[in-house]
Amino acid sequence: MVDLDILFQSLELILQWKVVAACLAGVIWGMFVGVTPGLTGIMAVVIALPLTFFMDPQSAIALLLGIYVTAIYGGSVTAIMIATPGTPNAAATVLDGYPLARQGKARQALEMALYASFTAGILSTVVALVIFPIVANFALEFGAAEVFAVIVFSITIIAGVSGESLLKGLIAASFGFLIAMIGQDPIHGSSRFTFGVHDFQAGMHILTLLVGLFTIPEIIVRGVEAYKSRDAVSVGDMGPRMTFRQFISYWPTYLRSSAGGSLLGALPGLGGSPAAFLGYFLAQRFSKKPEEFGEGSLEGVAGAEAGNNAVCGPALVPMMSLGIPGDTTTAVLMGALVIHGLNPGPMLFESAPEFIYSVFLLLFVALIFLFFVGTGVIRMAKWVVRMPTQILFPVVLILATYGTYAVRGTMVDVISMYAVGFLGFLLRIQKIPAAPFAIAFILGPLFENALRKALIISGGSLDIFFSSKISITFLTLAALSAGASAYLHWRLKGTKAAKIITD
Amino acid sequence: MLGDDVTATQPAPINLETPTRRGDVIAAVLCLLAGLLGYFVVVPAAVYVPAKFAGTANSPAFLPNVMFVILAVLGAAYLVLSLIARHRAAAEGRVSPSDWALAGGTALICIGYVAAIHAVGMTLASALAVAATIYYFGERRPMVIASIALILPMLLWYFFVKIAHILFPTPWLGIIEWLEAALEAGAGLV
Numbered sequence: 001m002v003d004l005d006i007l008f009q010s011l012e013l014i015l016q017w018k019v020v021a022a023c024l025a026g027v028i029w030g031m032f033v034g035v036t037p038g039l040t041g042i043m044a045v046v047i048a049l050p051l052t053f054f055m056d057p058q059s060a061i062a063l064l065l066g067i068y069v070t071a072i073y074g075g076s077v078t079a080i081m082i083a084t085p086g087t088p089n090a091a092a093t094v095l096d097g098y099p100l101a102r103q104g105k106a107r108q109a110l111e112m113a114l115y116a117s118f119t120a121g122i123l124s125t126v127v128a129l130v131i132f133p134i135v136a137n138f139a140l141e142f143g144a145a146e147v148f149a150v151i152v153f154s155i156t157i158i159a160g161v162s163g164e165s166l167l168k169g170l171i172a173a174s175f176g177f178l179i180a181m182i183g184q185d186p187i188h189g190s191s192r193f194t195f196g197v198h199d200f201q202a203g204m205h206i207l208t209l210l211v212g213l214f215t216i217p218e219i220i221v222r223g224v225e226a227y228k229s230r231d232a233v234s235v236g237d238m239g240p241r242m243t244f245r246q247f248i249s250y251w252p253t254y255l256r257s258s259a260g261g262s263l264l265g266a267l268p269g270l271g272g273s274p275a276a277f278l279g280y281f282l283a284q285r286f287s288k289k290p291e292e293f294g295e296g297s298l299e300g301v302a303g304a305e306a307g308n309n310a311v312c313g314p315a316l317v318p319m320m321s322l323g324i325p326g327d328t329t330t331a332v333l334m335g336a337l338v339i340h341g342l343n344p345g346p347m348l349f350e351s352a353p354e355f356i357y358s359v360f361l362l363l364f365v366a367l368i369f370l371f372f373v374g375t376g377v378i379r380m381a382k383w384v385v386r387m388p389t390q391i392l393f394p395v396v397l398i399l400a401t402y403g404t405y406a407v408r409g410t411m412v413d414v415i416s417m418y419a420v421g422f423l424g425f426l427l428r429i430q431k432i433p434a435a436p437f438a439i440a441f442i443l444g445p446l447f448e449n450a451l452r453k454a455l456i457i458s459g460g461s462l463d464i465f466f467s468s469k470i471s472i473t474f475l476t477l478a479a480l481s482a483g484a485s486a487y488l489h490w491r492l493k494g495t496k497a498a499k500i501i502t503d
Numbered sequence: 504m505l506g507d508d509v510t511a512t513q514p515a516p517i518n519l520e521t522p523t524r525r526g527d528v529i530a531a532v533l534c535l536l537a538g539l540l541g542y543f544v545v546v547p548a549a550v551y552v553p554a555k556f557a558g559t560a561n562s563p564a565f566l567p568n569v570m571f572v573i574l575a576v577l578g579a580a581y582l583v584l585s586l587i588a589r590h591r592a593a594a595e596g597r598v599s600p601s602d603w604a605l606a607g608g609t610a611l612i613c614i615g616y617v618a619a620i621h622a623v624g625m626t627l628a629s630a631l632a633v634a635a636t637i638y639y640f641g642e643r644r645p646m647v648i649a650s651i652a653l654i655l656p657m658l659l660w661y662f663f664v665k666i667a668h669i670l671f672p673t674p675w676l677g678i679i680e681w682l683e684a685a686l687e688a689g690a691g692l693v
Contacts, residue, residue: 178571185550190553191550193567224609227640388642394637405671411617411621414617415617418613425610448566
């Protein structure tokens with residue numbers, strides 16, 4: 001159960017002006033990124049990460065959580081106004097949001113998206129706060145073999161759901177593991193893949209890899225699009241406001257879609273996009289007017305937005321309790337914690353429980369800021385969707401370079417970032433997904449440590465992985481998820497559903 | 504008609520991000536080669552293995568070898584699947600050469616930017632790179648380009664050097680340092 005004493009201690013930690021200001025700054029930056037097509041939530045977090053080096057851990061996580069929560073909602077603004085999801089999480093919002101905007105009800109759609117996001121965010125964070133201590137206590141029973149089994153399970157899920165084929169996902173994960181091995185061997189300290197470059201001894205920095213993988217390919221691809229389409233965006237009338245009665249009439253949708261989104265959020269690797277589609281599906285399945293879905297249904301917008309925003313809180317649970325990130329953005333949050341000397345996992349809950357609770361409380365603060373900033377953005381929605389990409393992406397390129405250099409003050413990081421970026425671009429054009437790459441890179445050292453320690457303990461015997469119920473369960477789940485993923489890809493090949501998963 | 508026939512045989516232009524069978528085959532071969540090269544060449548050359556751990560699961564080369572083998576196996580499977588699909592597939596689209604040129608141009612600007620950082624320093628190189636990229640992406644208003652190219656690097660210089668106290672790399676030509684020294688000398692004379 002939640003310890004109220006520690007909860008109040010956590011409240012003291014976050015009720016400091018610099019922490020609250022960092023959270024607000026994160027919300028504003030996240031909103032800016034969210035409403036800008038092409039700039040994803042992960043990019044927003046990655047670009048802001050170097051700034052956190054100069055902050056205390058509390059302010060740093062406040063800034064990043066503000067971005068994380070807001071970028072998901074921000075993506076719905078462009079999804080509704082110009083049928084272009086600002087982030088992949090808002091893909092399902094287009095289905096009903098844009099038809100509503102075309103019917104002159106853009107304001108209603110935007111307000112529904114905001115209120116559903118806020119409601120689902122609050123509900124899912126309460127769920128996360130309640131289930132976290134249970135998961136964390138369970139995680140204390142994990143040894144090297146169990147950690148290894150959980151990572152294998154996470155990778156199979158992530159590889160299976162983040163692209164058009166499990167095979168490509170596993171290839172991406174292999175690259176991630178291999179790049180994670182640059183530097184010193186974790187057991188003996190001998191050099192691996194450093195090629196005499198001194199700056200490689202400490203390995204490739206997480207920020208170098210993430211900026212390269214997510215920012216550079218986006219800049220290259222969006223640059224081509226920016227050059228080709230310079231048409232002005234035309235936005236119609238904003239229409240009437242949503243009434244309180246309209247908002248309250250959809251409460252079962254908020255509950256159902258939030259529950260679906262929370263469930264997917266707590267599973268490693270699934271993230272916001274599948275949750276949005278699940279939320280949308282649940283809303284349609286139980287709707288009294290399912291025929292309106294796709295034609296401009298407020299309930300459809302509510303379902304999609306409640307689904308994707310319900311991911312935020314629960315996605316932090318596996319990251320904070322097991323050290324396994326729930327999605328790519330939480331992987332970056334995990335990296336930020338590590339940079340600040342806090343290693344997510346069961347021991348963190350033992351050593352700094354007030355910090356863990358403060359993270360969840362900060363989610364509430366971020367959601368409150370989201371509500372107010374989002375209300376302001378709705379009033380300006382007609383203008384905010386007109387971001388000139390010709391200027392935006394060159395600025396992002398420069399920020400990415402400075403941010404990478406600032407981490408360790410070495411040009412090797414900048415060159416590595418661009419090298420990873422070009423590799424990321426080549427992988428992207430073949431639809432080899434970046435998420436398994438990044439998560440395998442982050443989990444790589446943990447994976448190797450767990451594998452080798454388990455083998456040292458067992459004297460090289462593989463029996464250790466089948467000697468506990470937990471590791472057997474997770475390895476079985478890994479095999480099942482790999483099999484199910486391969487089967488689903490085979491069954492869905494060429495269908496509309498497959499296209500949605502791929503996109 | 505001849506024109507119609509030519510159009511009919513031309514593959515339709517497709518988006519840069521649409522994977523092609525040809526691209527799949529090339530990517531699969533590269534993955535396979537990377538796996539084999541890594542196992543037979545890179546790991547023996549670039550991983551130091553203490554003699555007493557050679558060939559054991561406790562060796563620093565153990566996991567790199569396993570991962571390169573997995574990569575080679577996955578690459579081979581990817582190649583087989585791509586080749587099967589290639590034989591089955593009908594005519595397919597092609598990415599427009601202009602798209603490749605545009606993407607390649609951005610990559611060249613990035614490479615030029617890194618080289619320029621070494622040559623003229625972070626601030627000047629960033630000004631040049633941001634101006635070049637904005638122009639390359641289609642913005643043609645000189646005042647917009649010039650103002651961003653001037654203001655952004657100066658703001659970043661102020662934040663990183665004056666507030667965060669981060670040392671920028673020393674350039675070969677040292678233009679900014681020369682200017683700073685000249686300004687200091689000038690101030691001394693006044």
